[in-house]
Amino acid sequence: xxxxxxxxxxxxxxxxxxxxxxxxxxxxxxxxxxxxxxxxxxxxxxxxxxxxxxxxxxxxxxxxxxxxxxxxxxxxxxxxxxxxxxxxxxxxxxxxxxxxxxxxxxxxxxx
Numbered sequence: 381x382x383x384x385x386x387x388x389x390x391x392x393x394x395x396x397x398x399x400x401x402x403x404x405x406x407x408x409x410x411x412x413x414x415x416x417x418x419x420x421x422x423x424x425x426x427x428x429x430x431x432x433x434x435x436x437x438x439x440x441x442x443x444x445x446x447x448x449x450x451x452x453x454x455x456x457x458x459x460x461x462x463x464x465x466x467x468x469x470x471x472x473x474x475x476x477x478x479x480x481x482x483x484x485x486x487x488x489x490x491x
Contacts, residue, residue: 403431403486409441416447424475429482
């Protein structure tokens with residue numbers, strides 16, 4: 381019986397680790413005013429926010445992202461359906477702008 385206690389403990393730990401809720405899936409629509417290629421945004425999204433994807437269907441989107449800038453100066457604005465601005469960030473690096481938007485979506489807007 382004592383041999384089974386470590387096995388049961390390991391199964392319990394594995395169950396706890398897999399039961400942590402993953403963030404819900406979120407769909408972003410890229411604004412027509414964006415000048416940052418959606419492929420570049422998507423590449424960074426897949427690293428930082430695997431639950432967030434880009435869609436071309438405005439009716440199925442949860443948010444719209446306006447991604448403007450150039451290397452050394454990026455400005456992202458996140459809008460909810462209806463057009464109200466929710467969040468804005470300005471960074472030097474594209475990956476930081478995407479990280480900031482991901483953090484906002486997963487900690488505020490997706491709840």
